[in-house]
Amino acid sequence: MIEETLDFAPLDELLDRAKAEKMGLIPVLQQTQEIYGYLPAEVLQRIAKRLSLSPSQVLGVASFYAQFHRHPRGRHIIQQCDGTACHVRGAKNIITAVQDQLGIAAGHTTPDMKVTYEVVYCLGSCALAPVAIIDGNVVGRLSDARMTELVNELP
């Protein structure tokens, strides 16, 4: 289990600072996610306990915001837009091609933890449709062939 190997030292340091600075829960969760890459259940429990919050309150915030991830993510994150502009310019074909290539459905991570593949709706770059974000970089005017090439090139 991944949780068994968690090092709580950096979290405790953050929580000491959070208490001293009266930091809000959202920045605490953001910084916690920077430490672990996601928000493991054990970590959420520790945050609740140390900040004297109810576990359901912490879990509620962690579950509500799309920026927070409750499960481990891949080394590479691909977010394919399927908003209206991207959809009409072929995003569905790209999604099908990448799902077939990776052998996973959108919203999941490959078993080797290499890639997390997500579908999102409008990245604000409609003029470049169809658009995806690969490890933080916007890639536009995609085709299914180009996207599968880019996925193949991931180290």
Ligand code: FES
């Ligand atoms: S709909 Fe895809 S970027 Fe706007």
